[in-house]
Amino acid sequence: MGILFIVGSEIPNPVLAGAVFDAIVAFEARLSVLDATCAQSTRVSPENKEIWAALSARLRKQYKRRHELAHFSIADEIATATRIAPFFTWNKHFQNGNKYLTVPQIHERTDRFNGIVKAVNWFTSEVQRAGLPKGHPGVQVPEPPLIVHIRELLAQQKAGQTPQPRPSGEYLGGS
Secondary structure, eight states, X not given: OHHHHHHHSOOSOHHHHHHHHHTOOSHHHHHHHHHHHHHHOTTSXXXXXXXXXXXXXXXXXXXXXXXXXXXXXXXXXXXXXXXXXXTOOHHHHHTTOOOOBOHHHHHHHHHHHHHXXXXXXXXXXXXXXXXXXXXXXXXOXXXXXXXXHHHHHHHHHHTTOOOOOOSTTTTTOOO
């Protein structure tokens, strides 16, 4: 995301732009700065501004799910097995209120995170290419499945249709 800010902010000194972005520690604050940058940057086409808004919303949603993996406890249940318990507390444990993640749930989140990373990398490359001198093609990164999916959803919304969600993970690739 730092590279997106560096190229999208149009700050002429990339070291300065990087230092500014690095000074922002919180993910949600960084995402808000990127939202403002993408909305104002001349390097982001009107179509890509819409794509960024949709991608940013997905980043926010997945970030919340990331917390469950980042802030977990390993619950070693003698009668069952070792499990991952997001936000484990003993109070919830004694009331059977802890939530446990299954291996397929963890894999599904991994696939979603990887799909979003590919989409952000594609978006960054598009913004970077827009800032190159005329006639310089830059490196064109293939459009990842999540961007294709977002384009489809945006087209459905513009046509007044109810967006049709795909089955979980279908557009992400991976396992």
